[in-house]
Amino acid sequence: MSDLSPVPASAVVRVDLPQQPYSIAIAAGLLDRLSVQFQDVGLTGKQVLLVSNPVVFKHYGDRAIAALEAANCKVTTAILPAGERYKTLRSVSKLYDVALKARLERSAVFLALGGGVIGDMTGFAAATWLRGVRVVQVPTSLLAMVDAAIGGKTGVNHPRGKNLIGAFHQPSAVAIDPDVLRTLPAREWRAGMAEVIKYGIIWDRELFERLEAAERLDRLRDVDADLLHHILTHSCRAKAEVVAKDEREGGLRAILNYGHTIGHAVESLTGYRSVNHGEAVAIGMVAAGRLAVKLELWNAEDCDRQTRSIEKAGLPTHIPLALDPDEILAALQADKKVKAGKVRFILPQHIGAVTIADSVPRDRLREVILGAMGNG
Amino acid sequence: MSDLSPVPASAVVRVDLPQQPYSIAIAAGLLDRLSVQFQDVGLTGKQVLLVSNPVVFKHYGDRAIAALEAANCKVTTAILPAGERYKTLRSVSKLYDVALKARLERSAVFLALGGGVIGDMTGFAAATWLRGVRVVQVPTSLLAMVDAAIGGKTGVNHPRGKNLIGAFHQPSAVAIDPDVLRTLPAREWRAGMAEVIKYGIIWDRELFERLEAAERLDRLRDVDADLLHHILTHSCRAKAEVVAKDEREGGLRAILNYGHTIGHAVESLTGYRSVNHGEAVAIGMVAAGRLAVKLELWNAEDCDRQTRSIEKAGLPTHIPLALDPDEILAALQADKKVKAGKVRFILPQHIGAVTIADSVPRDRLREVILGAMGNG
CATH class of the missing domain: 3.40.50.1970 (Rossmann fold)
Structure with a gap:
């Protein structure tokens, strides 16, 4: 303060x-x-x-x-x-x-x-x-x-x-x-940072820029008290503001699921073991960002800024190679956010602002998933 | 109509x-x-x-x-x-x-x-x-x-x-x-009649008097279409009116539990087998009515009218002799409607109007339970 x-x-x-x-x-x-x-x-x-x-x-x-x-x-x-x-x-x-x-x-x-x-x-x-x-x-x-x-x-x-x-x-x-x-174990700190970066992308450009300006984000001891306070208050405020506008996920609240659609599929298919929730969200955000660029909703430069922050937080940016891309596509269909069989994606337009895309073409989605396969 | x-x-x-x-x-x-x-x-x-x-x-x-x-x-x-x-x-x-x-x-x-x-x-x-x-x-x-x-x-x-x-x-x-x-099996018809009689006692004197005027209530085939329609609409209206005034059981809705406090204990202790829900409520209403008379909240004559209607509906009026009165008292303490260890009772004051008693003396309660033990 x-x-x-x-x-x-x-x-x-x-x-x-x-x-x-x-x-x-x-x-x-x-x-x-x-x-x-x-x-x-x-x-x-x-x-x-x-x-x-x-x-x-x-x-x-x-x-x-x-x-x-x-x-x-x-x-x-x-x-x-x-x-x-x-x-x-x-x-x-x-x-x-x-x-x-x-x-x-x-x-x-x-x-x-x-x-x-x-x-x-x-x-x-x-x-x-x-x-x-x-x-x-x-x-x-x-x-x-x-x-x-x-x-x-x-x-x-x-x-x-x-x-x-x-x-x-x-x-x-x-x-x-x-x-x-x-x-808190270091890996769980990093998992939390995935959601913090998410708030920067979907809601709070200032928060994202504070994260960008930090030298390291991958461990608590390199984050000073002021930055930690900023992270906690701004993240909680972002969540609180979205929830207050849409308690039951009728509309706006869906933006909190940025990175979670592919993220959930990755978590589920790895049996909730090798990849934790934050890591899965990090992977999902990188993929969703690239999907947004491919659909010409977002510019490639901001997408790269997102990827660099995720990397700086020590988080993975690729879908584990052990997973089958087609199984991921199938799992997306079973996600509870499915509406009339169509997969809904939250996609960035600017840093601090996202949009909801209700009918992403399946072939584009497949390309992005194939491109996201890799190590780390 | x-x-x-x-x-x-x-x-x-x-x-x-x-x-x-x-x-x-x-x-x-x-x-x-x-x-x-x-x-x-x-x-x-x-x-x-x-x-x-x-x-x-x-x-x-x-x-x-x-x-x-x-x-x-x-x-x-x-x-x-x-x-x-x-x-x-x-x-x-x-x-x-x-x-x-x-x-x-x-x-x-x-x-x-x-x-x-x-x-x-x-x-x-x-x-x-x-x-x-x-x-x-x-x-x-x-x-x-x-x-x-x-x-x-x-x-x-x-x-x-x-x-x-x-x-x-x-x-x-x-x-x-x-x-x-x-x-519907006859026994289940009678079980439903227990709740219908309940609405007469707690909310709708006219409904109770229609039931009193009927020759039989213990089987559907002796209830004419008009009476059945009256029973359904008035019972649903009673429930709807109470629920609309108190959706989450903060106050008024508790009156719907008339007969249910002892009723739940009887149901639970008989393992939800020998006594069904409506029968348990019937037993509970008779006991609650007598408790109300003992506490000088209700007159004995109206209490007897209630008992006669319950008997006419072919419902039991006594706690099965196989149960232990002290176990019933103990079960009342485990009921979810307990507030700060005190058992709450809904007690009639007139036909069509009840009150909520929050601290019924334990000895009076015990007397009523002992008096309610019997066959049928």
Whole structure:
């Protein structure tokens, strides 16, 4: 916020939904001050189901519980295994079992302390326990901070497709403590950077130019506090503004899927293992950018600027050679964003502005996928 | 609607929800005219997942499919086993599998052709498939017509508690064809009558007095077309009015749970087998009525009128002797309507008007439960 201030910057980003507006608080040390967040939204003294994974809980569980108990909450803990492949109805069923055993009532609050997988499952369990209880998101990965924790998309994977089962369920509050990123594995930092670059391309030219000006983006320790604060506030603001304009993905919200169409196919076909979500989005953005150039929607120079930023963030730019291009084409047809059998693509027109293309010619799409095959 | 008219009566009851108002159409022969309903809500030509159980599908599946195909819909069928004990996450998972295989898109419509179990599961699957697709309810049991199909409550049972997992998801339309009641087993007819009597007590004195004036209520063939029409329209209107005033059960909607608090405990403890939902509600209403008399909220004479109507409908009035009264008390604590450990009861004050009691003394409750033990 200020170059002169010695105190860590803090910010509040509002998500202005007509039915349920809420705030995203961003501040170093927030994890220990969760009681203030709970007080702000009238959640002191509630039953809390804290959901986390073993690694995150080991680092931050005690501090989160202490902060919640300072808000007079009665905390029950549920630890789910880490990883996208555990984002299943079966894992959510375990949360129901814990909720039943702890006799969680309709006034209870589910709290997600973890990355996107924990956030999505906790949100879905909250959406469906007793037909809906409140959820607070405390994201601990960069990806979850700038994307998954905001906007109310919750859900789990079907064995044959990502996020096919889910619900819209907005959080009551989101609390982002940038300090917890220090323990984030480098590869997950980079995955989050994919979504940050995405916001630069689809919404916020200033953010993109700040990223371009940075020397390195591939590891947290080379990103100074000011840039990190800029990244978090601008990314959250971009997401919040889009979601507030279109809560249920009737129109504008689709632009958040930039890079995700091919990305989802790559993730799904690699079994959610060798390529993570952010890496898949990076690959998808490079491909979508080239598709936009091929369709004469975007100029090649800006497309190259996008590719260079993605490379600087240490992210892959090609579809793994192990995948079959025709299988990718087939998987695109099974994507839930399909409309009347046509694949929808979000394509850049300028840095900071995209358009929605509803009927991309199949042969052009195939050319781009073939051209995107490669290493790294 | 008219004593003079030779044509079967028909009616439309509106559910006036601010976000998504919809209509309940009630008319003999409606099953064959589903295409009109679909046209009214802009669903012609959509992908339809028709969900039913084996018995209902045998009777009405072909006619429903023909009507949907007349609306140019592409119909996929999923048959789930009948019975409350199959109202599980596992059965819903089967619907997801069928939806995936049929590549159902966000514009698809799920259609429930069956009783409350089919309606609840189809609604929940629709609420959670691709984060929400539309659902049309075509209830075939009296219970589903007057209750389950209206109001957007969807969900499944947890092995240890009824309806603990679910979502609010309003239908796009409800189509009630009284003719299909002809194949409804007598015991299920009586179960539906429990909810009809409930509406008389909580909301509609005129409905209750029509029921009192009838010679028999325990089987469809002794209920004339006019009375049946009155029962359906008045019950649906009662439900619609309450739901429109309180979609998410923040206040008024709780009155619909009259008879359900003890009812759910009885159902759950008998393993959803020997006592069905309507029978459990009947038992619960008799007990709640006596609790109201004991607490001097209601007069004994009106309470007896309620009991006589329940008996006339061929419904049980006592808790099965096989159950342990203390287990019932314990089960009441696990009910999802518990608030801060206190059991909430809906108690009559007049015929047509109830009140919500939040802290019923435990000893009074125990007396009523002990007094309610018996045969039939």
